[in-house]
Amino acid sequence: MQARRREFLAAVAAALATGPFAHTARAQSAKSGAADIYALPRHGNARVLHITDTHAQLLPVRFREPSVNLGIGAALGKTPHVVGDAFLKHFGISAHTPLAHAFTCLDFETASRQYGRLGGYAHIATLVNRLRSEAGAANTVLLDGGDTWQGSWVAHASKGEAMVEICNLLGVDAMTSHFEMTYGAEQFRANLAKFKGSYVAQNVFATDEAALNGTEMFDEESGRVFRPYVIKEVGGRRLAVIGQCFPYIPIAHPRRFVPDWTFGIRDSDMQKVVNQARSQDKADAVVVLSHNGMDVDLKLASRVTGIDVILGGHTHDAVPQPVAVKNAGGTTLVANAGSNGKFLGVLDLDIGIGKLNDVRYTLLPVFADLLPEDAAMAAKIAELRAPHTKFLDEKLATAGEVLYRRGNFAGTLDHVICEALTKELDAEIAISPGFRWGTSLLPGEAVTMDALTTSTAITYPDVYVQEMTGDTIKTVLEDVCDNLFNPDPYVQQGGDMVRTGGMDFTCTPNNTMGNRISDMTLFNGTKIEAGKTYKVAGWASVTLEQGKTPVWETVAKHLRSVGTVKTARPSRVTLKGVDGNPGIMS
Amino acid sequence: MPSIRMKAAASGDTTEVQALVQHPMDSGFVKDASGNLIPPHHIETLVFQHNGKTVFTALWGPAVSKDPYLKFSFKGAAKGDALTATWIDNLGKTDTATAKIA
Amino acid sequence: MSFESTASLEATRRTALRLLAGLGLYGISMPAFADAVPGWPADAFKAKTADEALVALYGKKFEMSDKVSIDGPDIAENGGVVPISVDTKLPNVTSISILVAENPNALASSYKLGEGANPAVGCRLKMAKTTKVIAVVESDGKLYAASRDVKVTLGGCGG
Numbered sequence: 001m002q003a004r005r006r007e008f009l010a011a012v013a014a015a016l017a018t019g020p021f022a023h024t025a026r027a028q029s030a031k032s033g034a035a036d037i038y039a040l041p042r043h044g045n046a047r048v049l050h051i052t053d054t055h056a057q058l059l060p061v062r063f064r065e066p067s068v069n070l071g072i073g074a075a076l077g078k079t080p081h082v083v084g085d086a087f088l089k090h091f092g093i094s095a096h097t098p099l100a101h102a103f104t105c106l107d108f109e110t111a112s113r114q115y116g117r118l119g120g121y122a123h124i125a126t127l128v129n130r131l132r133s134e135a136g137a138a139n140t141v142l143l144d145g146g147d148t149w150q151g152s153w154v155a156h157a158s159k160g161e162a163m164v165e166i167c168n169l170l171g172v173d174a175m176t177s178h179f180e181m182t183y184g185a186e187q188f189r190a191n192l193a194k195f196k197g198s199y200v201a202q203n204v205f206a207t208d209e210a211a212l213n214g215t216e217m218f219d220e221e222s223g224r225v226f227r228p229y230v231i232k233e234v235g236g237r238r239l240a241v242i243g244q245c246f247p248y249i250p251i252a253h254p255r256r257f258v259p260d261w262t263f264g265i266r267d268s269d270m271q272k273v274v275n276q277a278r279s280q281d282k283a284d285a286v287v288v289l290s291h292n293g294m295d296v297d298l299k300l301a302s303r304v305t306g307i308d309v310i311l312g313g314h315t316h317d318a319v320p321q322p323v324a325v326k327n328a329g330g331t332t333l334v335a336n337a338g339s340n341g342k343f344l345g346v347l348d349l350d351i352g353i354g355k356l357n358d359v360r361y362t363l364l365p366v367f368a369d370l371l372p373e374d375a376a377m378a379a380k381i382a383e384l385r386a387p388h389t390k391f392l393d394e395k396l397a398t399a400g401e402v403l404y405r406r407g408n409f410a411g412t413l414d415h416v417i418c419e420a421l422t423k424e425l426d427a428e429i430a431i432s433p434g435f436r437w438g439t440s441l442l443p444g445e446a447v448t449m450d451a452l453t454t455s456t457a458i459t460y461p462d463v464y465v466q467e468m469t470g471d472t473i474k475t476v477l478e479d480v481c482d483n484l485f486n487p488d489p490y491v492q493q494g495g496d497m498v499r500t501g502g503m504d505f506t507c508t509p510n511n512t513m514g515n516r517i518s519d520m521t522l523f524n525g526t527k528i529e530a531g532k533t534y535k536v537a538g539w540a541s542v543t544l545e546q547g548k549t550p551v552w553e554t555v556a557k558h559l560r561s562v563g564t565v566k567t568a569r570p571s572r573v574t575l576k577g578v579d580g581n582p583g584i585m586s
Numbered sequence: 587m588p589s590i591r592m593k594a595a596a597s598g599d600t601t602e603v604q605a606l607v608q609h610p611m612d613s614g615f616v617k618d619a620s621g622n623l624i625p626p627h628h629i630e631t632l633v634f635q636h637n638g639k640t641v642f643t644a645l646w647g648p649a650v651s652k653d654p655y656l657k658f659s660f661k662g663a664a665k666g667d668a669l670t671a672t673w674i675d676n677l678g679k680t681d682t683a684t685a686k687i688a
Numbered sequence: 689m690s691f692e693s694t695a696s697l698e699a700t701r702r703t704a705l706r707l708l709a710g711l712g713l714y715g716i717s718m719p720a721f722a723d724a725v726p727g728w729p730a731d732a733f734k735a736k737t738a739d740e741a742l743v744a745l746y747g748k749k750f751e752m753s754d755k756v757s758i759d760g761p762d763i764a765e766n767g768g769v770v771p772i773s774v775d776t777k778l779p780n781v782t783s784i785s786i787l788v789a790e791n792p793n794a795l796a797s798s799y800k801l802g803e804g805a806n807p808a809v810g811c812r813l814k815m816a817k818t819t820k821v822i823a824v825v826e827s828d829g830k831l832y833a834a835s836r837d838v839k840v841t842l843g844g845c846g847g
Contacts, residue, residue: 208771208810209655212593212604250765251843262771264761479842490762491839513818542843600806613814615792630728641802647733649788649796649814651769657810660802 008115008369009035011098021099021320023360037098037370038127040134043360044350045235047135048287049128049142052313053339055151055179055437056163057454058381060117060368062440063340064105064404064411065318070583072509073487077582080294080317080336086582091320102342102365103318105585109402109442116369119341121166121381123366125374127344128170135348139235141173145313145337146246146291149191150179151437153392153450154384156457159183162384164194169380174198174230178246178291178314182459184257189216200243200289202228202273203266210260225261228273231281237351240283242273242307244290246314248493254460254542265296265490267303274306278354285349285356287311294336295489298325305329308356309347312336314494316406316436318343322361337363340439392450396559399445400566405438405455408484408583409507409575410499413438413455415567417539417551418501420558425465427537428522429503431476434484434496447565453552456539461550463539470520471530477505477517485509485516500571503528508576523569590683594669601663601687603634603642605656605671613648629654632673636663663687732795738787738822741795742831745785750824750831753778758786758823758834764815767840773810774834778827781807785826789835790819815840 012035023041071081082090084104093099101111102118132140144167149160160183167175174197181188192199205223206215218224229242247265249258270288277283285308290297293315301310305327318338325332337345343363350358385392405411410418414432421430438455441447468476476498483493497507506519520528528534539551559565578584591606607629614626632644632654641660663669665687672682732745742750760772774784784807785798796813807825815821815838822835 208604208657209606209653212591212606212655248763248765251763251841255766262765264763476842483841493763493841639802640800642805643800643802644811645728645798645800647793647796649791649793651812651814655810655812657773658799658805658808660805662804 005369008098008367012037012370021362023362037367038130038364040131040346040348040362042135043348044358045139046237046239046285046349046351047131047140048234048239048311048347048349049131049140050145050289050311050335050337050345050347051124051142051148051341051343052145052291052311052337053147053316053437054119054121054341055147055339056149056155057119057152057341057439058121058154058166058385060120060123061340061342062112062117062442063119063342064108064402064406064440065103066407067105067585068408068583069317070408070485070509070578070581072485075295075487075489079323080315080319081583083583084585090582093320098367099365102367103320108404108440112440112442115367118368119366120368120373121170121341122373122378123368123371124341124344125170125377126371127364127366129374131344131346132171138233141232141234141239141241142171143241143287143289143311144172144175144197145289145311146175146177147179147313147339147437148175150182151454151457153388153453153457156453156459157388158384159187160191161194164191165380165384166377168194168196169377172197173232174200174241174243174289176201176243176245176289176291178249179458181245181249182253182257184459185260198230198241199226200229200241201226201245202242202270203247203263204245205262207260207262215260229277231277231283235349235351237284237353238282239349239351240277240281240286242270242277242286242288244270244288244292246291246494247296252493252495252542257459265292265300267300270300271304271306274304278306282354284354285351287347290314293489293492293494294319294334295492296494297334297336298323299489301325301332301334302327304332307332308349309333309335309359311345311347313339316340318363320363333359333361335361335363339437342366392448392453394449395446396449396452396556397447397562397565399441399443399447400564401443402440403447403565404440406436406496408434408496409573410497410571412567412570413440414499415501415570416559416565417456417555418499418571419567420555421463421537421539421551422502424554424558425463425537427465427502427535429468429473429534429536430501431536431538432499432501433540434480434498436494436496447559449552449556452555452559456550456552456555458540460540460542460546461552462541462544462546462548463537463551463554464541464544465535465537467533468536469530470528470532470534473503473528473534473536474517474520474530477520478514481507481509481516482513486513497573502571504572504574506574506576510577519574588683589681590671590673592669592671592683592685594663594685594687596663596665596687599661600659601661601669602659603657603669605632607632607654607673609653609673609675611648611650611652611654615648627675627677629673629675632656632671634658635670635672636660636667729798732798733793735795736793738789738794741787741793742785742824745795745798746824746826746831748831750833753825753832753834756823756825756832756834758821758836760821760836760838763839763841767815767817769812770815770838771810772813772821773808774823774825775808776825776827776832778807778825778832780828781825782829783826784809785824786811786813787822787824788813788815788819789822790817791815
């Protein structure tokens with residue numbers, strides 16, 4: 001371990017010499033000379049720590065960043081739509097380094113074995129505590145962008161409540177949300193009642209019908225259900241933290257979870273809130289804590305004035321340096337802090353009276369091997385996991401290849417799920433959602449119930465089998481494809497493409513809605529006909545009633561029967577018109 | 587259960603009105619469980635009257651949502667005045683309700 | 689809030705007509721009120737396209753105007769219940785109509801403004817698929833319009 005650690009530190013030192021981490025290297029040469037990626041020089045008077053989309057990953061994870069993250073239209077080749085070597089070049093990161101491993105999928109298996117897992121709340125806590133004490137508690141705030149209370153079995157089994165305990169122990173000062181709301185409005189409110197920080201969301205309103213029926217609101221004048229922002233005294237200045245909840249909760253998930261609330265991006269309301277924070281509440285700087293997704297944030301930053309920095313999440317883009325977006329009022333920086341606990345964003349601000357003087361941003365990878373566990377957090381995690389370990393530790397099978405999900409199109413783990421659905425439910429075709437969460441496993445590692453539920457734990461998990469015509473299947477694929485590749489980010493929803501099993505198809509992302517999907521064929525080579533009916537298996541329906549068989553039971557049954565997990569015949573998606581796009585690895 | 591839920595609130599010279607009506611608003615395009623088209627059944631006219639004068643009339647087709655909601659405002663009413671809403675649907679059913687302007 | 693109901697949902701048409709007549713809505717016994725109450729424009733509601741519906745409803749053409757604003761979601765949260773509101777700065781507005789271009793019958797609703805009514809309305813409409821929604825305002829006898837796109841999606845697969 002010590003030899004490996006020395007080797008690791010040397011690699012870190014080399015990686016820090018240039019690129020987005022150069023300022024940390026400069027600080028270190030002035031000190032002992034030992035490479036310490038986490039030794040950030042002090043800058044300004046206020047430190048904002050940002051974590052997002054941890055998906056309740058309590059323990060360190062392997063998470064393969066995407067090899068396909070296509071930018072379409074104006075987003076072509078722009079942040080965050082660069083992957084692999086193009087990503088390294090774009091951000092000036094050296095290949096074959098710990099940083100290259102943290103931010104890209106290059107040499108994933110080798111690099112992951114070499115540099116170990118990332119994240120884990122006990123390691124995150126150590127880093128947060130260090131950065132907070134270095135800057136001073138009065139000068140630091142910790143913001144959580146949401147998708148924190150869902151994604152692991154411990155979170156699921158406690159309906160999010162276990163994660164509230166974790167967030168309280170970590171000292172989260174303010175948060176916004178996405179999957180947190182899929183436990184239902186009542187449970188969400190119960191969890192919020194236990195959360196010690198502030199929950200903020202400017203874009204959640206009572207429906208007019210619910211308002212007329214007297215639903216609970218933050219203020220009846222605006223119709224907002226929650227507090228839109230909080231003012232935090234940081235470094236002696238007033239920092240406004242405005243919340244932007246995921247705008248499409250009732251579309252991406254069953255409407256029944258939040259029947260009385262209405263969402264949307266609502267950039268004109270955002271403008272009013274920014275103006276109010278600055279004029280009425282005398283905010284010296286304004287940060288938006290967003291769960292919009294990076295492309296939506298980039299557009300919002302071009303339309304709304306007066307925001308200094310948007311700290312974003314949802315799309316799981318690990319972006320080393322924020323994008324500066326010009327708008328009518330000046331410039332807004334747009335950041336996105338990755339997922340699964342792999343990263344902690346550090347925004348150091350020099351805030352003057354009524355204005356931001358200077359900014360320094362660093363997205364720190366949380367290498368578990370470089371950060372010791374925080375004892376209190378480790379104990380809390382052990383306590384929360386204890387009632388479930390028997391269930392979670394069941395070994396279902398052994399990984400026969402790198403298992404992962406993230407990417408615009410299916411990963412190996414999706415193929416496993418689709419194969420399980422077609423086989424166990426005796427269907428010709430399977431469809432599985434393009435969630436961006438779900439961690440990775442290396443060949444030879446155990447596929448446990450823990451790993452399986454980490455990729456499937458949602459509150460509408462039931463499997464189903466439906467008769468669908470070829471025409472309906474095409475409509476479903478086209479619909480999801482437009483949510484991903486519509487050139488207007490405001491009508492994208494941030495999920496990846498729906499995954500398929502039992503069939504192949506061709507996708508032309510640059511085409512228009514209804515014209516992107518072609519050549520749908522079954523694995524036996526026959527064309528899928530528009531008028532013919534097919535037996536389709538799936539899970540995570542937003543309309544069907546739940547309470548029968550959750551997908552993890554179906555997939556577990558399949559895994560127990562296979563021994564080694566390697567999909568014999570994955571679904572193939574032929575992409576057209578993306579040659580030279582730096583959002584796909586060649 | 588009355589079918590109309592109405593709230594009317596005066597602020598200065600303007601009265602804001604919101605109304606929720608319980609009605610299936612069947613479009614005629616939707617099939618029932620056994621595959622038969624559910625015939626159209628929707629409100630055609632919803633009228634609001636104040637002091638005997640019609641202040642607002644909604645003419646609705648089958649594309650108006652189930653349990654319809656309507657919001658509008660008008661000038662000339664005072665707190666305590668009565669506002670009456672009456673609807674009639676394509677099958678001749680009807681209901682009316684009166685709200686006191688708050 | 690206060691409200692009271694004076695008739696049941698199960699009232700017959702006869703009762704309805706008597707009731708409406710009593711309110712001065714249908715000119716059965718009070719012809720003087722007949723003009724104040726528009727009949728339900730069946731032809732306009734049965735027309736397929738927005739253009740056909742507007743011809744049937746108004747018999748005249750419209751022009752686009754930035755003085756008409758139409759608000760609604762970028763993506764509908766539920767295609768069966770899409771909140772749409774219309775507002776205008778135009779003077780002497782007598783009616784506002786809302787059309788959903790891709791629906792089987794484009795005209796969704798039409799509002800007649802009585803004396804004192806402010807030229808704004810909010811309602812909920814069904815949309816079968818991604819569509820243009822058109823607001824038409826009648827001001828000083830002329831028609832002005834604005835439109836916006838609303839995306840209707842099957843949903844799911846987010847996150």
